[in-house]
Amino acid sequence: MDTRFRTLPCSNQPSARGRVHYGASTSDRIFTHLAPPLNTTPADLVNTPLLAAQCFHFFDTAAAVSSQIDELHLLRKQAGIEAKPLVIWEPHSKSCTPEALEVHKQLVVSGKVLVFSPNHVELAAFFHASNDTSDASFDRAQVERQSRAFLSSSTQATTFDQSICIVVRCAEHGCFVLYTSPSCEEHYRSAWPPPFFGPDQADRIVDPTGAGNAFLGGFAMGWLETKDLVRAAAYGTVAASFAVEVVGLPDLAACDASGRLAEYEARLHVV
Structure with missing residues (x-):
């Protein structure tokens, strides 16, 4: 996979920052901007x-x-x-x-x-x-x-x-x-499609911040590779599973994405 990005200097604007307020559960949260988004x-x-x-x-x-x-x-x-x-x-x-x-x-x-x-x-x-x-x-x-x-x-x-x-x-x-x-x-x-981590694996979910973006990025890759919308959702679910396991960005070197995808798709066929 070819990963690229472009840096755009914004010397007259502060870095985009935000605060996440968590409620009773990790899915109950409110995001507040501390600086205007770039x-x-x-x-x-x-x-x-x-x-x-x-x-x-x-x-x-x-x-x-x-x-x-x-x-x-x-x-x-x-x-x-x-x-x-x-x-x-x-x-x-x-x-x-x-x-x-x-x-x-x-x-x-x-x-x-x-x-x-x-x-x-x-x-x-x-x-x-x-x-x-x-x-x-x-x-x-x-x-x-x-x-x-x-x-x-x-x-x-x-x-x-x-x-x-x-x-x-x-x-x-x-x-x-x-x-x-x-x-x-x-x-x-x-x-x-079910979540990757079931109710008995709630301890694996550390921080859901960024899971939505990870899901949609994985979904895009799944669609481009398979042209199947449900399989694309499986790719997205697996991508999100890595994001929720840690605070911040996951370590790609430690991620067995192919193995986890195979495990999840096998589970889908059973479900």
């Missing part, structure tokens, strides 16, 4: 190999993401890059409101993104609802209903196997994958 745009990738990347992960409001995707496609076209990239959109939590539901739905079904990935709390917030992760109150049926509401008006197919996908990250309850499938009688397919 945002990047597609223009920052011009004249770098990163502009030709196969996948892009956006984290912003619907309006900002729509504009940035248009800018990205224009810059790639100007650079002679014809391939259409995989676009994953993680919504900004503060924009997940009932008032913003329709504009989010419109972007999801527009064909600009392949994967829309809120967590279960963000998804519920679009519908004036809540969804606790505790075993007593977590509602899988609610996650499924709300996910289908996002795809219910999907009449336009993307160029990726004719599918539009929503992946809801549900912490210790795994994730819910729902995608359009013209070959299926109901026009949708879905799956509930």
Whole structure:
């Protein structure tokens, strides 16, 4: 795997910093910015190999993401890059409101993104609802209903196997994958891949910070390698499992990703 990054000096701005407030469980947490985030745009990738990347992960409001995707496609076209990239959109939590539901739905079904990935709390917030992760109150049926509401008006197919996908990250309850499938009688397919660590392995979870980003990065690699959305979720689940085991970044040299993926996929076939 070729890993690259670009350093962008911002001498007149402080480093981005934040504080995570934990509640009764590791999934009950609130993030607070201590300094303004240092945002990047597609223009920052011009004249770098990163502009030709196969996948892009956006984290912003619907309006900002729509504009940035248009800018990205224009810059790639100007650079002679014809391939259409995989676009994953993680919504900004503060924009997940009932008032913003329709504009989010419109972007999801527009064909600009392949994967829309809120967590279960963000998804519920679009519908004036809540969804606790505790075993007593977590509602899988609610996650499924709300996910289908996002795809219910999907009449336009993307160029990726004719599918539009929503992946809801549900912490210790795994994730819910729902995608359009013209070959299926109901026009949708879905799956509930479980978390890598089960309830009897709760002691393995040290800090869930960054697990969502790790999941979506692994998901992207899984999609690019397999073109299978459920298997991509398996890749994402395994990637997140390394992130939650430590505070900070995991040591890649000590990670047996292939072995853990094989173990998890074998478990999926049993489940």
